[in-house]
Amino acid sequence: MSSIAIITDADSCVPPALRTALDIHVAPADPALLLEAETIPKLRSEAGEPALDDALAVCRTVIEAGATDLCYLTAGDDYGSPPDLEAALASLEANVTTYSSGAALMGAGWQVIAAAEAIRDGATLDHAVAAARAVQANVQVLAMLEHPELASAAGNAELGIVRHRALVYLRGPEVGIVSRPTKREDALAALRDRFAESVSDASKVHVAVQHAAAGPGADALALWIERELAPARVLVAPLTRHAATRLGPRMLGLAWYEE
Numbered sequence: 001m002s003s004i005a006i007i008t009d010a011d012s013c014v015p016p017a018l019r020t021a022l023d024i025h026v027a028p029a030d031p032a033l034l035l036e037a038e039t040i041p042k043l044r045s046e047a048g049e050p051a052l053d054d055a056l057a058v059c060r061t062v063i064e065a066g067a068t069d070l071c072y073l074t075a076g077d078d079y080g081s082p083p084d085l086e087a088a089l090a091s092l093e094a095n096v097t098t099y100s101s102g103a104a105l106m107g108a109g110w111q112v113i114a115a116a117e118a119i120r121d122g123a124t125l126d127h128a129v130a131a132a133r134a135v136q137a138n139v140q141v142l143a144m145l146e147h148p149e150l151a152s153a154a155g156n157a158e159l160g161i162v163r164h165r166a167l168v169y170l171r172g173p174e175v176g177i178v179s180r181p182t183k184r185e186d187a188l189a190a191l192r193d194r195f196a197e198s199v200s201d202a203s204k205v206h207v208a209v210q211h212a213a214a215g216p217g218a219d220a221l222a223l224w225i226e227r228e229l230a231p232a233r234v235l236v237a238p239l240t241r242h243a244a245t246r247l248g249p250r251m252l253g254l255a256w257y258e259e
Helices: 016-022 040-044 052-064 085-089 106-120 125-136 148-153 157-161 184-198 215-229 241-247
Strands: 004-009 024-027 069-074 095-100 140-145 166-171 174-179 205-211 233-238 252-258
Touching: 004 052, 004 106, 004 125, 016 024, 016 106, 024 052, 024 106, 040 148, 040 241, 052 069, 052 085, 069 085, 069 106, 069 125, 085 095, 095 125, 106 125, 106 140, 106 205, 106 252, 140 148, 140 184, 148 166, 148 241, 166 184, 174 184, 184 215, 184 252, 205 215, 215 233, 215 252
Parallel strands: 004 024, 004 069, 069 095, 205 233
Antiparallel strands: 140 166, 140 252, 166 174, 205 252
């Protein structure tokens, strides 16, 4: 292990293969993903704050493995990060830098990846944080929520009146309604088209297709993006079960930034 360890909340939703390749550590250490259909009552029964003990356990593990400098990049949606995290991290016997991504899901995850790639390439901790901030400046997250009432339960009163699906921007903890399509196919077309219209130079775009138990749709959207836009990088990133307790099953979204 490098003497610098990159840690993030599991709700940043960095795909497992990338976590392994870039030595990214997540808390909890082995998060459950929502890959199969789930009932709303079952999913909502799992809602709640992430456990602070899980985050501390991961940090202590990497310290025991030889890390002397820790960079903990938090999910910035006021939902995926444990309460009182920064104060608890200060008690660890290591040099800990806490970085707030200010973004949800892979909006945070792309920042984590940028920091980890910088460390892989020999950067200092300060340069890794700078790499994350460069991504933070223009990362966007757009999502189709099949069950916007779950996001309403997490604090967005306006979504409480949406009876079906909603196309929304996720800007940190804010959920901003773009449109309210009645049909899923219309919502997904709007998601695809709004993303495509936002791109100025596709060769510089890094995009993650996010989903909660909507794998075939995510794969199809990723394939369309690859064929039609040829971005710098496209990947599919399932939501953790915890993130899905806020955003709901069958959610499908995009998180991207342009270099």
